[in-house]
Amino acid sequence: MRYTFFLRNGGQLLQEELTQRELSPDEAKIFTSTELKKATNDFHDNIVVGQGGFGTVYQGFLSDNRMVAIKKSKEIDAIQVAQFINEVIVLSQINHRNVVKLLGCCLETQAPLLVYEFINNGTLFEHIQNKAKARSFCWDMRLRVAAEAAGALAYLHSAASPPIIHRDVKSTNILLDTTFTAKVSNFGASRLVPIDQTQLSTVVQGTFGYLDPEYMQTNQLTGKSDVYSFGVVLVELLMGKMALSYDRPEEERCLANYFLSKLKQSNLFQVLDDNIVCEGNSEKLTSVAMLAKRCLHVKGEDRYSMKEVAMELEGLRLAGKQSWNQIEPIEEESESLLSRKMNAFAIANGEGSSTAIGYDSMRDHISGR
Incomplete structure (x- = not known):
């Protein structure tokens, strides 16, 4: 099922783009669903830090102890997949000190997950x-x-x-x-x-x-x-x-x-x-x-x-x-x-x-x- 979601969410397209653009894993990492479930204690409600029309944002910790924000999007349709992948590629290359850094994504879930650096002083x-x-x-x-x-x-x-x-x-x-x-x-x-x-x-x-x-x-x-x-x-x-x-x-x-x-x-x-x-x-x-x-x-x-x-x-x-x-x-x-x-x-x-x-x-x- 994870592989089905991966393909439906444009995983193959993303891998091809990463190879073509010669981006390193540090610039656009593809996380597994297992990694992000562990980072969020299986997306537990007590670590939700934001909700809205876009979906839900969780605070999490990666295996290297980096604190991250994980955005669990609402479902996207097939028409939006190519645009989603394109945005992941472009945003992962942006390195401006006043833009929240996109660390990567996960495509093995029903709706794609985005992983960002965690900013901890509110809006x-x-x-x-x-x-x-x-x-x-x-x-x-x-x-x-x-x-x-x-x-x-x-x-x-x-x-x-x-x-x-x-x-x-x-x-x-x-x-x-x-x-x-x-x-x-x-x-x-x-x-x-x-x-x-x-x-x-x-x-x-x-x-x-x-x-x-x-x-x-x-x-x-x-x-x-x-x-x-x-x-x-x-x-x-x-x-x-x-x-x-x-x-x-x-x-x-x-x-x-x-x-x-x-x-x-x-x-x-x-x-x-x-x-x-x-x-x-x-x-x-x-x-x-x-x-x-x-x-x-x-x-x-x-x-x-x-x-x-x-x-x-x-x-x-x-x-x-x-x-x-x-x-x-x-x-x-x-x-x-x-x-x-x-x-x-x-x-x-x-x-x-x-x-x-x-x-x-x-x-x-x-x-x-």
Whole structure:
């Protein structure tokens, strides 16, 4: 039965790809089901560290005592097998300090298993939303995390071959280690972009509250879709609130909309997180707010690239001197379109769900060196 699953999940194809690309076992290991059952005490419920539409994540220990995270996916159909194998091959070759490292996979089970390095300080979402954690999560730390995550995404867009669009950028998919180093994670929805293309036609997938409205309208996925979602993450860091909440008044439910409206009214400092406003970083806060606004343009062509976002954040982190003195007007048409599309999608999908489902320093940061 294990061999049947191995073949159905693309095991033979993966082995051929590994041989062709001359990847070492350290770069893309194929684990046996026996190894991973032992690592997780037969996938015991008491070591579950995360669950969602993608499946379940377990904490485990390999035979060499390395702590790992093992993602047990929901079943995938035959059409998805080749894409799954391709993603394993590409992600196993990514070695960026701010991307969670994929160690390998197991194809001997009903649904494939992915094995990642274990990051043990929770998610960015938790450090923003937990009141006790948020009080100690100072602005300089937030800015560093933002710069690191942006650098990782810029690397995926610009330096990976082929380029990778994450497609589900959000605060729960940015992990933090014990030194608060950011690690971008969860590439289950990611797409590989052929070298000769800049966009892909796909069924809309992502998490409501972070979804690019242009992508929602056109089904055309580009790197600018990740930029929009990252803009929402910047707003979360600034405001200390969830991207979407139906517990808030109607005008505040979608955080991106509410942020843009307050920015337009020149009331930014009325809505920023009290934990960071008291630190006296008004220029930095304004700078990041303006950067977030640029990421949140409805039209992708008006947004920065992820590389430009990363350079901007790293520059602010290192120098802290850049600021904007004026807030650009927000186009009424764009604001209206964003509101209409968000509301329509909320009705269709429900709250917060993952839908079906110095220069040298800046350069090195983005390249992952």
